[in-house]
Amino acid sequence: MSGPVVVGVDGSSSAAAAVEAAAREALMRDAELHVVHAFIWPAMHVSPGASHLGPLAGGVRESVEHLLHEAVGRAQAAAPGVRTSSAVMPGEPVAALEAESRVSQLLVVGHRGSGGIKQLLLGSTAVHLAAHGHCPVMVVRGRAVPEGPVLVAVDGSPQGRGAIAFAFAEAQLRGSELVALHAWSTWSDHGESGPGHPAELVDLIGDVNEMRAVEERLLAEALAGHQAQFPDVTVRTQVVRGRARPTLIETSDHAQLIVVGARGRGGFTGLLLGSVSQAVLHHAHCPVTVVRSGL
Structure with a gap:
């Protein structure tokens, strides 16, 4: 660019x-x-x-x-x-x-x-x-860890592709490891649970290990083309069962940079900045780069 x-x-x-x-x-x-x-x-x-x-x-x-x-x-x-x-x-x-x-x-x-x-x-x-x-x-913001990785949030949405591409390029520029983190929970596809929605409904309606395998495939598919384009970048994947916001904020404590898309697959489509991106911008422990869809 x-x-x-x-x-x-x-x-x-x-x-x-x-x-x-x-x-x-x-x-x-x-x-x-x-x-x-x-x-x-x-x-x-x-x-x-x-x-x-x-x-x-x-x-x-x-x-x-x-x-x-x-x-x-x-x-x-x-x-x-x-x-x-x-x-x-x-x-x-x-x-x-x-x-x-x-x-x-x-x-x-x-x-x-x-x-x-x-x-x-x-x-x-x-x-x-x-x-x-x-x-x-x-x-x-925060304190970048010079020897830490570039951390990218992956949710499998089309809006997040630009963030993944930027994170790969940034990791290559810095000569650092790239950590691709995908956090999933019962309500990964449906936003936050509300009143009357059990927090772990998946335990009642499906097999946890099977759902984890689905989320792991989602992450692998999101990274596949980028890994071929940046073969020299060492990638470590993390699939974490939990809420994206606290998971990313906690993991950012050991990173030199965190990269997020402006909006993911959850939340209100009319918002230009999603709830996860806003939370990371406010609370991350290291610098944050936001990549809007289409950039």
Whole structure:
């Protein structure tokens, strides 16, 4: 995939971590790193220069340029030799970064920006871009385990094929093992159980081992073509009987990256971001990449 790796910065510690992760991604891909700061003053026709009431260096433009210069320096320190560019984009950060995603191979953001409510686990910018981005979106959060695997969630749905392809390519770039995890339960195909639905109805209506074999075949079929395309990637499969959300979050504690599709086969079809993806974005212990269907 062509195009730069784009990272959004706003001066927050979360954005600083995103810059370092984005720089490493760009270097691995031999791509340019484009550092973007979106600011609303150009759209509001506010003068970017220094105020006559303050010191010359106190203007908005000087502050923004310093922020970008600092971010580029951080990127080059994290990934020496990475090619960089930077720009100030007019308008709201969400709209500006979504526009950038149309011409990018990867968009990287921190899990929380400098604005918003500190108690929130995930910022609104990250949530929106994960649901609406036109390229894979990496949300940098938690602590990546450098020697850990790339973890991909597999549910066998057509919407998840892009996530599997991305995860294989990412594991190859990183020279890491790929763990393909498929979590199944009684209600794998029907969403969450509700009132009056026994949690383990399968024990009453079918053979557990037979159903496990079906789920194992589903996982093998989902991976088959990708393994042929990436023969050098070591793949470890895990078929776990349990809920996808807690299983993925727990397993992410030992991973360097987790990859999920925006939506799987369960839940409400009108949602752009499924419940599993949202839970992982909010609670994973390592960076998360969301790959929307069709990317």
